[in-house]
Amino acid sequence: MHLAYPAVLAVLLFCVGLYGVLVRRNAILVLISVELMLNAVNLNLVAFDVWLRDTLHAGQALTLFTITIAAAEIGIGLAIVLLVHRNRGTSDVDKLTDLAETGTEPDSASIAPTTDNTAETAADQALPAGGQTA
Amino acid sequence: MSLAAGPPGFLSPAGVEIAFLLVGIATLAAALVTVTTKQLVHAALWLVVTLGGLAIEYLLLTAEFIAWVQVLIYVGSVVVLLLFGLMLTKAPIGRSPDADSGNRWAALTVAIAAAATLVWVVVDAFRSTWIDLSGAVQGSTKVTGASLFRNWVLPFEALSVLLLAALVGAIVLARPPVTRHRPSKDALRATPPRHGARS
Numbered sequence: 432m433h434l435a436y437p438a439v440l441a442v443l444l445f446c447v448g449l450y451g452v453l454v455r456r457n458a459i460l461v462l463i464s465v466e467l468m469l470n471a472v473n474l475n476l477v478a479f480d481v482w483l484r485d486t487l488h489a490g491q492a493l494t495l496f497t498i499t500i501a502a503a504e505i506g507i508g509l510a511i512v513l514l515v516h517r518n519r520g521t522s523d524v525d526k527l528t529d530l531a532e533t534g535t536e537p538d539s540a541s542i543a544p545t546t547d548n549t550a551e552t553a554a555d556q557a558l559p560a561g562g563q564t565a
Numbered sequence: 566m567s568l569a570a571g572p573p574g575f576l577s578p579a580g581v582e583i584a585f586l587l588v589g590i591a592t593l594a595a596a597l598v599t600v601t602t603k604q605l606v607h608a609a610l611w612l613v614v615t616l617g618g619l620a621i622e623y624l625l626l627t628a629e630f631i632a633w634v635q636v637l638i639y640v641g642s643v644v645v646l647l648l649f650g651l652m653l654t655k656a657p658i659g660r661s662p663d664a665d666s667g668n669r670w671a672a673l674t675v676a677i678a679a680a681a682t683l684v685w686v687v688v689d690a691f692r693s694t695w696i697d698l699s700g701a702v703q704g705s706t707k708v709t710g711a712s713l714f715r716n717w718v719l720p721f722e723a724l725s726v727l728l729l730a731a732l733v734g735a736i737v738l739a740r741p742p743v744t745r746h747r748p749s750k751d752a753l754r755a756t757p758p759r760h761g762a763r764s
Contacts, residue, residue: 435691437585449676454666477631480703488708488709492717504731505647506646509646513738513739
């Protein structure tokens with residue numbers, strides 16, 4: 432088999448996943464796109480391992496390790512998404528703009544944490560004002 | 566002369582290549598539907614098709630063990646985790662028109678530019694490279710297991726520690742916050758534990 436077939440398929444899958452990461456708005460769909468990119472890398476590893484006929488089988492061993500790390504990553508990622516959804520009421524990555532460096536104040540009332548205390552909110556709102564004066 | 570002695574052509578009609586192309590087209594189409602569908606649950610279900618197609622590609626590349634691990638872990642557990650995540654974050658069932666953000670054209674430009682560049686580089690680099698699939702099987706369970714436990718034992722054990730850390734971390738992150746408030750003694754006295762119940 433020509434090596435270009437699996438390599439080109441892996442490249443196209445990676446770019447489809449890249450498009451999904453950039454365009455999706457739901458955090459779980461972003462995680463799905465990250466899985467597509469990881470699978471493209473796995474296909475590359477397997478194809479090059481079969482091509483090189485490595486005696487250590489580094490490609491296939493690394494593929495197994497990548498699959499394991501991807502499983503750990505999806506578990507941690509989903510736990511973080513659930514935590515964000517519980518605290519903010521949304522899993523929309525466009526609305527989680529607390530760390531954005533925009534001068535205009537976003538609509539922070541709709542995404543304010545539901546379990547905050549007032550002192551923390553006051554400190555959060557006082558912080559950018561102090562940064563602008565400094 | 567060159568037909569008999571030279572390397573095989575780019576479109577040699579071998580059965581493996583035709584199967585690889587067809588499955589690859591199906592996999593790529595499923596991946597495209599995964600990132601473009603407006604229904605969130607359908608994206609996770611099309612991901613199953615994509616991952617299954619990739620498992621078939623691994624089988625065609627004679628990596629059997631990787632293929633079954635792919636089916637077990639990705640199709641079996643990761644997609645189920647994603648579906649649970651969609652369910653627990655109250656994802657809408659029907660079409661959600663705001664599934665895509667506003668920067669679609671920028672994302673499309675970046676993706677197409679990356680795809681064009683990478684396809685050009687990869688095809689130019691591996692134009693005359695050929696995988697010999699006719700020899701001994703590269704990825705059977707016996708070969709992979711011997712290689713894994715003979716040469717890769719330390720990374721394997723380190724990964725088990727990493728999985729344990731990820732498990733504990735996921736539990737700590739996803740657990741509801743522990744309430745420090747203990748029930749007062751009056752409340753305990755008002756409802757005495759029944760006989761045999763946990764005190």
